[in-house]
Amino acid sequence: MEQQDRRRLTSSRSGAPGPGIIYHSVEAMKEAGMQPDGAQFVVRPDIQNALKDPKKWNAHWERVMCEETNGGMDFSPRAWYESEVEDYKLAKRQHPHLVDAVYGEYPSLFQGTLKLQISILQDVFTFGRIQGFDTKWLAADRSIRKEHVLLALSRTCASANNLHEARRLCPMELNLAYLAEDGTHFIGLLKAIIPQDLSSLPSTLRYFPHPDWDALRDFHEKSNPTDLEKLAYRRLLVLRTKLICHVIHTVFRSFLGLGVNDIQVLQPRTVRRELERDLGVKNTPPPGAQMVWLGCNSKICPNGLHGWGDIPKGKVLLRCKDCWEKQHREVKYCSRECQKADWKSAHKVVCGKPFDFDIAAELATSSNPTLPVVRANRIKFTPVIGPAKAGFERSISLNNQISELGCFTNSDYILMPTPESVFNPDNHVIFPNPELKKLFHVVREKALTTGDREAVAIMAHALCWWVSRENYSGPITVDVLANQIQIEFSFDEVKTAVLQMQERQIRDPHKRPIFLLQMDPTKWRQTVAPYCKVKPIVFK
Structure with missing residues (x-):
């Protein structure tokens, strides 16, 4: 269905060239009863030039999209949608198995895009906070932002014909000058895919709002669409989303100096x-x-x-x-x-x-991708933290922590690592003693479900106490940890609160951390204190 250097023909319903349905081929026009004589051709940039000459390739794309917008032809999302529908109708008459193949490909396309959005979220919460992506991106020179955006556009579109063709579906969102001139535009795209609730892994896609696409959605929903029309609309929407997500991911990783992920496509x-x-x-x-x-x-x-x-x-x-x-x-x-x-x-x-589309959509949104095209590997999630209580609104960062704990149930807390040590097991707090683990979980549950400041301070002190052990070799410092808690709970005074908890620990005759005050003193002295020799908590 996708062609590398596809030409579009446009014709009105009367048969004269001009605004109207966009046809992919002369055959499609004839099948619909249109005359191709005098129809306008739009030549797409060659995918091969995306990596050979990115600047020239991008300028060609943006010139074509500008001509489509202002040259008297209708290249709105609705026009693209109607042209896709015409293509599918023609294919169904001439090559039914091709349409069946597109139905079969849709769940894989959906799940691959969902997996991509989850990967972006994981990177944002892992690296974005530690390195302050927002601040650095907004402060960067226009030329620097332009360099990373052009790299992302060319690499992404060069990876697959359908992604290259999908560039036409987002002329403004992926306009080079638009993203480079004002850094807030890229930040807006990034925030658009971050859900408010991350207590579990996202199970559905988040789309990028745009007035024209919102109008197409309303039109589509009110038109009592057929299966082919549902397929055409959803496939365009997911392709557009996938392209923007790949660009976002590549820009983010490239700008922070991380390795740029290769885009895997089953050709x-x-x-x-x-x-x-x-x-x-x-x-x-x-x-x-x-x-x-x-x-x-x-x-x-x-x-x-x-x-x-x-x-x-x-x-x-x-x-x-x-x-x-x-x-x-x-x-x-x-x-x-x-x-x-x-x-x-x-x-x-x-x-x-x-x-039909209902079957394809059911398979696409299943928690276990089921079609044998490309199965996304989903991490098993087990709820370990209860729902928020008493009107407590969890931050996105805290929901990410809860999500990570649900994926790594043996860990008692996940410390946000530096890029160089992202896979270091020492970033996972795991209390080896069953009673330590049990008592920590009590205070953790209260902190993560109610946001109670004392519970948060006790938990933060417990974690700072943990990383202050003489035998802790991980990369996390008490300052990094306090900053993490501050972001997760919007708790600006967390360092002061931790030091107050340390004073309470010092005043305890047995020098127990506050979360262990219920532990029997004899058990503390015999099993925990010898193993957990700590240095005083000192913040810079």
């Missing part, structure tokens, strides 16, 4: 190579080859088969009987094991049924 040729390697298929499928669904479960398949591919008719694979007899849909497996695994995780939802 059709990758599937072909897998088939060549594992099934001995020739590079060019022999006559009679057919496009089939390879339903093998990607987690266990010994041949690594998943997605769509051209399979010679003579190649022996197991076929799903119901899909073939009821829908004439080819779903094949290399083994019984893969077929059983796919049935449990996915295939029972769609087996023998016509593929």
